[in-house]
Amino acid sequence: MNAPVRRLSFLVGLLFASLLVSTTLIQYVFAADLNARPDNRRTLLATYARERGEILVGQTPVARSVPTEDEFKFQREYPDGPLYSHVTGFYSFYGAVGGLEQSEDPLLSGSSDKLFYRRVSDLFTGRRAQGATIETTLDPAVQQAAEQGLGQARGAVVALDPKTGAVLAMVSHPDFNPNRLAGHDLATVDENYRKLTEEPDRPLVNRAIGGDLYPPGSVFKVVVAAAALSDGEYTEDSVLPGPAALDLPLTSATLPNHDDVPCSPTGEVTLKQAMVVSCNPAFGDLGMKIGADALREQAAKFGFGDSPSVPMRVTPSSVPAELDAPQLAQSSIGQYDVRVTPMQMAMVAAGVANRGTVMSPYLVQSVIGSDLSVIESADPTELTQAVSPRVADELTDMLVATVDEGTGTKAQIPGVRVAGKTGTAEHGEGRRAHAWFISYAPADDPQIAVAVIVEDGGVSGSETSGGSVAAPIAKQVMEARLK
Structure with a gap:
């Protein structure tokens, strides 16, 4: 073989070797990165071509995949639009974003290891790959009542089953329409997403469980009272100072009562009376007496600090x-x-309602395969024993009195004993206070615990107290469950 032929053979061999190496790198080394690229159209088409599982409320889909005539094969659809937007999140060119679409994406897409044997079966039988269905714990009547109760106000509502921890409602306002983000017109979806992210009220944030957390105001007095009753030195009849303003040590400042008048004609109140009229000086004094460590430990028993x-x-x-x-x-x-989050304050109410036992909250009741087999189902789990049953009963007595004759009268339901606590939380100079209410009913056999936060007092004019703004919403939500 002469020299030119040898050089040509060497060059051809080198080219084949380069081709082999590059193919190997693409198929095995860089495959994961290439598949993950947002501009990889083949991956996008393959993802959309698989039918995602449904998200159910009761037996009704609130998220489903519908066949299309275009190259994407399926499009995600949200029949109830904004009502469940923070529960479902959305699925689009951006992938699975927020809510169950994101947290349960492996199950909904069918890629979860829990569906491995199903995928193998589909491979051999030729069945179309399909994701699992997520059945939620939500009560549609309670969700609707929470949505209507908040109306145009910013805020959130969380409702729990005190005995199991099941989430019965989770609403955050402002909400958004996930259908506007699930289309196949990339330019339109991108524009809709940009507008939502630029909204000053941040509609994509789920205020029920995250975002910028809220000061709880007087609903936190339930935690303070629980700490005091649990240390054995206080009962609901213990006498506390109730002046118009409490002198604070180490400073010339005072802690005023909400209306700048004494909590009683005598200037003293029992712990129960302090809860009923939401006496700030009494609880400020009580907190200093039980100490910071006891207060933090009690809060932790209700779930503070947990995620x-x-x-x-x-x-x-x-x-x-x-x-x-x-x-x-x-x-x-x-x-x-x-x-706090509204979810946390709902857990406080639910813990007291459940005679001191706080259950872990959960939103998924069951996961159902495409063959209707149950892959997994919820197992209610005790999170902690926040207070003893005796203390829980004392707190319930105080909270029932608050609704019967105190600041929470607008949460009364005829024929039902309702336990509740109002809160009005300041959050900045010159800004209207947030309105809070936490509650549960019936007090003697609780079926629902609720937390309501209305930012800046909602649209009620000068009335920004929890009793006037948030309590009626909680009443509406509780009635929806009890009916």
Whole structure:
């Protein structure tokens, strides 16, 4: 073989070797990265071509895949639009974003290891690959009542079954229409998504479980009272100071009552009376006496500091780690740097309702395969024993009195004993206070526990108290369940 032929043979061999190496790199080394590229149209088409599982409320789909005539084969559809937007999230060119679409994406898409044997069976039988169906715990009547109750106001509502932890309703306002993000026109979807992300009210944020957490205001007094009753030195008849304003140590500042008048003609109140009229000075004094450690420990028993998965992650609620006496007094009325999610305050109400046992909240009742077999189902789990049954009964007595004759009268339901607590939370100079209400009913056999937050007092004009704004919403939500 002469020299030119040898050189040509060497060049051809080198080219074949390069081709082999590059093919190997593409198929095995870079495959995962290439598949994950957002501009990889083949991956996008393959993903859309698989029918995602449904998300059910009762037996009704609130998210489903419908066949299309275009190259994508299926399009995600949300029949109830905004009503369940923060529960479902959405599925589009951006992938699975928010809600169950994101947290349960492996099951809905069919890629979960739990569906491995089903995929193998589909491979041999030639059946079309399909994701699993997610059955939620939501009660459609309760969800609808929460949605209507909030109306045009910003805020959130969470309702739980106290005995199991099942989420009966989860509404966050403002909401959004996931159908506008699930289309196959990339330009339109992109424009709709851009508008939502630029909205100052941040409609994509699920305020029920995350976002910028709220000061709880006076609904946090339930946690303070629980700590006091649990230490054995206090009962609901214990006498506390109830002046128009409490002098705070280490400072010239005072802790005023909400209406700047004494909590009683005598200037003293029992713990029960302090809860009924929501006496700030009494709870500020009580918090300083029981101490920061006891307060933080009690809050932790209700779930503060935890990040439960419902299966969406819930942002931890918190009580500040370091508190001097004035800060402790402020924290004891749910101000200073105490921050909570509506989910956490619903857990507080549910824990007291369930005689002191806080159940882990959950949103998924069962996972159902395409052959209608149940792949997994919920198993209610005890999170913690927050207070003893005796303390829970005492708290219930106080909270029933609050609704019967105190600040929570607008939550009364004829023929039903309702337990509840109002809250009005300041959150900035010159800004209207947030309105809170937590409750459960019936008090002697609770079927539902509710937390309502209405940002900036909603649209009620000058009335921004929890009793006038949030309590009627909670009443509407509880009635929907009890009926």
